[in-house]
Amino acid sequence: MLRLRGSRLVVGALALVASLAARTDVHTGGQPPDAARAAAPALRLLVVTGGHDYPTSFYTLFEGWPDWSWSHAVSSVEAFAKPIVSRFDVLVLYDFSQKLGEEGKGHLRAFAEAGKGIVVLHHALCDYQDWPWFEELVGGRYLASDQGDWKASTYRHDVELLVKPSGSHPIVDPVGPLQLVDETYKGMRISPKVTPLLEIDHPDGDRYVAWVSPYGPSRVVAVQLGHDEHAHRSVAYRELVRRAILWSAWR
């Protein structure tokens, strides 16, 4: 069952028009004017988990913010059982899913094609190994097994990391460098067309640990970091996820 957490505000048609009118470039571009942002209705997040353990500290990433409410689906099958385009503004994936029926895939795809926000966190980079469209959406993939010339990706827990912005971007500018103990992934297949956001220099991890996907219709942000409490309780990581969500929704 979908569980609604937090409150919802009535959608203000004028604010919506203002925020739509303020849209500029999909992947690098500007933000709506402050006035439009302040008047915008609260975002409706759909957070999807399932298929992989995680500590409940994960939930604290979403709690306590007045400018969004969040619903939690405990599996991708549940999340995409019905159309979600009109019910949610941002999809946050923290699931570890391989199977999804054609109808569910259609609902996820319709959400992406409607220009909604999508944030893909950590082990969700491993989702749907047999669905090429999902890799296109994300701009990369953790390979669970060898795929043609690509060797399976690898991971390592509890790595001490210095994470640096790859350049200036509204998501990382307020965050700055992060010091984090987290899991690394190595050997991911990352599209050369992504806009890198954050990077590390560590032998056990790929260089890029966060990026904006080149996927066209919507703003899709991928963040490899976020295995456990170390990340979830990090002020900088929390700010990173929040900025990714807001930016993906044109806020």
Ligand SMILES: [Zn+2]
């Ligand atoms: Zn993990």
